[in-house]
Amino acid sequence: MLDLVRWLREKNSIVILDGGMGTMLEEAGWRPPLLPEEMNLVNPDAVRKIHEAYLEAGALLIETNTFGGSAVKLSHRGLAGETRKINRMAASLARKAAGGRALVAGSIGPSGRLVEPLGTLAFEEAVSSFLPQVQGLLDGGADFFLVETMIDLREAKAAVMAIKDAGKGLPFVVSFTFDRNGCTMTGTPPEVAMAWAAAVGASGVGVNCGTGPEDTVETVRRLRRAGELPVFAYPNGGLPSQGAWLAPDPFAEACAGLAEAGATVIGGCCGTTPRHIQALSRRLAGIRPVPGSPRPQTVLASRTRISLCGEGEPLLVVGERINPSRKGPLREAMIARNWAQVREEARLQAEAGADVIDINGGIPGQDRMELISAAVTAVEGAVNLPLSIDSEDPQILEKIARSVAGIPLLNSVTCEPEVLERGLSAALKTGSAVVVLTMDSKGIPDEANGRLALAERAAEAGEKIGLPRKMLFVDPLTLAAGAGDRNARLTLESLRGLSSIGTRSILGISNISFGLPKRSLINRTFLAMAMSCGLDAVIANPLDEALMSCAAAGNVLAGRDPGARRYIALYSGKESSETPSHPLHAEPSFDMDLTEAILRGEKEAAISAGRAFLGEGGHPMGLIQDRVLPALEEVGRLYECGDFFLPQLLASSEAAQAVCRLAEESLLAGGKTLETRGTVLLATVEGDLHDLGKNVVAMVLKSRGYKVVDAGKDVPAERILEAAVRERADLVGLSALMTTTVERMGEVISMGRARGMSCRFILGGAAVSADFAEKIGADGYARDAIEAARLVDRLLAQGNGGE
Numbered sequence: 001m002l003d004l005v006r007w008l009r010e011k012n013s014i015v016i017l018d019g020g021m022g023t024m025l026e027e028a029g030w031r032p033p034l035l036p037e038e039m040n041l042v043n044p045d046a047v048r049k050i051h052e053a054y055l056e057a058g059a060l061l062i063e064t065n066t067f068g069g070s071a072v073k074l075s076h077r078g079l080a081g082e083t084r085k086i087n088r089m090a091a092s093l094a095r096k097a098a099g100g101r102a103l104v105a106g107s108i109g110p111s112g113r114l115v116e117p118l119g120t121l122a123f124e125e126a127v128s129s130f131l132p133q134v135q136g137l138l139d140g141g142a143d144f145f146l147v148e149t150m151i152d153l154r155e156a157k158a159a160v161m162a163i164k165d166a167g168k169g170l171p172f173v174v175s176f177t178f179d180r181n182g183c184t185m186t187g188t189p190p191e192v193a194m195a196w197a198a199a200v201g202a203s204g205v206g207v208n209c210g211t212g213p214e215d216t217v218e219t220v221r222r223l224r225r226a227g228e229l230p231v232f233a234y235p236n237g238g239l240p241s242q243g244a245w246l247a248p249d250p251f252a253e254a255c256a257g258l259a260e261a262g263a264t265v266i267g268g269c270c271g272t273t274p275r276h277i278q279a280l281s282r283r284l285a286g287i288r289p290v291p292g293s294p295r296p297q298t299v300l301a302s303r304t305r306i307s308l309c310g311e312g313e314p315l316l317v318v319g320e321r322i323n324p325s326r327k328g329p330l331r332e333a334m335i336a337r338n339w340a341q342v343r344e345e346a347r348l349q350a351e352a353g354a355d356v357i358d359i360n361g362g363i364p365g366q367d368r369m370e371l372i373s374a375a376v377t378a379v380e381g382a383v384n385l386p387l388s389i390d391s392e393d394p395q396i397l398e399k400i401a402r403s404v405a406g407i408p409l410l411n412s413v414t415c416e417p418e419v420l421e422r423g424l425s426a427a428l429k430t431g432s433a434v435v436v437l438t439m440d441s442k443g444i445p446d447e448a449n450g451r452l453a454l455a456e457r458a459a460e461a462g463e464k465i466g467l468p469r470k471m472l473f474v475d476p477l478t479l480a481a482g483a484g485d486r487n488a489r490l491t492l493e494s495l496r497g498l499s500s501i502g503t504r505s506i507l508g509i510s511n512i513s514f515g516l517p518k519r520s521l522i523n524r525t526f527l528a529m530a531m532s533c534g535l536d537a538v539i540a541n542p543l544d545e546a547l548m549s550c551a552a553a554g555n556v557l558a559g560r561d562p563g564a565r566r567y568i569a570l571y572s573g574k575e576s577s578e579t580p581s582h583p584l585h586a587e588p589s590f591d592m593d594l595t596e597a598i599l600r601g602e603k604e605a606a607i608s609a610g611r612a613f614l615g616e617g618g619h620p621m622g623l624i625q626d627r628v629l630p631a632l633e634e635v636g637r638l639y640e641c642g643d644f645f646l647p648q649l650l651a652s653s654e655a656a657q658a659v660c661r662l663a664e665e666s667l668l669a670g671g672k673t674l675e676t677r678g679t680v681l682l683a684t685v686e687g688d689l690h691d692l693g694k695n696v697v698a699m700v701l702k703s704r705g706y707k708v709v710d711a712g713k714d715v716p717a718e719r720i721l722e723a724a725v726r727e728r729a730d731l732v733g734l735s736a737l738m739t740t741t742v743e744r745m746g747e748v749i750s751m752g753r754a755r756g757m758s759c760r761f762i763l764g765g766a767a768v769s770a771d772f773a774e775k776i777g778a779d780g781y782a783r784d785a786i787e788a789a790r791l792v793d794r795l796l797a798q799g800n801g802g803e
Helices: 002-009 022-027 034-042 044-057 069-076 080-098 124-140 153-166 190-199 213-226 248-261 274-283 329-335 339-349 370-382 394-403 415-430 448-465 487-498 509-513 519-532 545-557 562-571 594-600 604-616 620-640 646-669 692-703 717-726 741-754 770-775 783-800
Strands: 062-065 103-109 145-151 171-178 204-208 231-234 298-301 306-309 315-320 355-358 387-390 409-413 433-437 472-475 502-507 535-539 679-683 707-710 731-735 760-764
Touching: 002 204, 002 248, 022 034, 022 044, 034 044, 034 069, 034 080, 044 062, 044 080, 044 274, 062 080, 069 080, 069 124, 080 103, 080 124, 080 731, 103 124, 124 153, 124 387, 124 394, 124 415, 145 153, 145 204, 153 171, 153 190, 153 394, 153 415, 171 190, 171 231, 190 204, 190 213, 190 306, 190 387, 204 213, 213 231, 248 274, 306 315, 315 339, 315 502, 329 339, 339 355, 339 370, 339 562, 355 370, 355 409, 370 387, 370 394, 387 394, 394 409, 394 415, 409 415, 409 535, 415 448, 448 472, 448 487, 487 519, 502 509, 509 535, 509 562, 519 535, 519 545, 519 717, 545 562, 545 679, 594 604, 594 620, 594 646, 604 620, 604 646, 620 646, 620 692, 620 783, 679 717, 692 707, 692 731, 692 760, 692 783, 717 731, 731 741, 731 783, 760 770, 760 783
Parallel strands: 062 103, 103 145, 145 171, 171 204, 204 231, 315 355, 315 535, 355 387, 387 409, 409 433, 433 472, 472 502, 502 535, 679 707, 679 731, 731 760
Antiparallel strands: 298 306
16 A cells, blocks of 8 residues: 655655646537536546646646546536546546556545535535545546545545545545635634644645645645645646736746745646646756654644644643533523524633533433534534534444544543444544543552553554554543542542653543532642643633633643743733632523624524514614624624634624514515615526535625525526526626636626626636626626625615715
């Protein structure tokens, strides 16, 4: 089996990847509605010749013509059943062309649909869509997989799970498109991408598409600083917004900056040809890649941020409050599937300083798998912290961890051989860390040495299958101090010994005070003692301010808060207090105004606030104009400055839409109708199957009071114009992602103008620019959904006599 990391290292120079496929296929005769992947069947010689041209240009890695080869993508042409065959043929063509001169990368691109909860594609449905693609690439002889152009960490994970489910152990690399404030559209920064790729077992991590080489340099630099995996960088041949692609030599010169920043593999994406790769090969000849450095800490991650543990990092606090094992409002809310309370619990813990949120679903008589899965979705939408999946069932741990976006903590498994094996294997497969309890079928050892022996056994078992010791969080177990004088001391002795084993240590701290008065006092005193023995992480109640203050002070005294910067930031200017600012068992408050509800994406709270507004005599149109639209303006500002990303934008838009529907119902009840702000028709032009951006624009426009008619994707010009007339559209929005389909936009506009249509035309999509929009006579261009909404506001206001 190929060891890709070693193969790249032994080259001791920048390895050249090939360039774009779509433009080359068009030159070879490909035309929509045929999919590029169908060329593998109808004109295999053309595909083979493209591979050969890149090989002659100096490429040592060539990609199969399967970017859109998933079952979901191929289903648009009724070819889902041919997925394996098409991919097998593509890999075979590349394999024969390579002839041992280069490695073949099996290209796996996005499905074109957003995975739940951002969209409607279920995670396991995404996995099932990628699986026959993976199998076909394996059949055809791919050397490794290149999962590329990913904007959603969860969809990237679905592709990786398909690769692992196929069971052949072939190496894989995952590459993302970073195009907003250094993050993917869904908010993943390079640091999370590197950490996740390493945790899930990738042989490399990359950046491709979205931008040109100069704008990719900083992303490569951040990837290189974040870890040691090889970095793949293959940008577009310039920026579409600049109106033209870079010529081969300028492209190669700009890519030299990628090598300097730390890229190991460099190639080209959209707008690049064999001539670009030939120039690149000449320019980078003899340049050695910048080596990466391993990150010694353990990394847990959400979609958007990382939490570090160990190696001098501050104590990692795992918030324990989402635990319905005891009767109370939280349990009742979870049984009723009322996720607002769960989300608020997560927010309270995040605001109080938790680094990770633990989610338990152990309610008797309830489906624990379904309960934890739904709670995970709720919490992921409320906070940006990594998650801890809390169950003693390894099957639940693996099933939930498959789809969590990021690097979760699996809490927990025992040292019983079968349970331990399943838990460690689940962590390895899903890219997770795991809590190991020092107990087996004989129970909890009575001496520290016995607990340490179990910890060492677990660490060795993990290493045997490839799970690093730092991904194990060993819990030496805390028994109630009131039940035995030796209990606390045994736990502390065990903690001291764990530092030499190389795992991380974790404790559920509240067990120590069970049955004693002033439990918070016992808990925080024991925490201080445990930190002095090297405790890395604690499962505790973050709303216990005294305990959190103890942890902050302990970090300073243990040298885990350099310069006491975190401590000073927390407490400078605050009066010290021994009384918690939060009651330790406080119930979350759900009273929030409409603006806050929309900003948080809390649909139920937004509806409640809207009803309160109307109940107090507010006018339905005032609800929209004076409350919803200003809130959406703030959402737009946060999106543009990089504080919000696609998940928050979609949640806020959905909450706003719910309030707009409420206002409409109120008007209808009074015998009136809601006047829309205008009718907008949206369509992806003929030959282009990409509609993700269009769908986001539709949601944002609907939330702002527009009637939106979605004509779909791959829509011929005639059908777009017929729909615009039929729907009396005030404005037509055209979308295209592929460079080969943007000219269809000009056809739509010229035909519309020739017919004397008065509606406005605007453009959007990665392959479109403001210069191009002006060139073909469009009324405007928008680079994202928020810009599109503001452009629509401005154009329709002008049409109605506004400024």
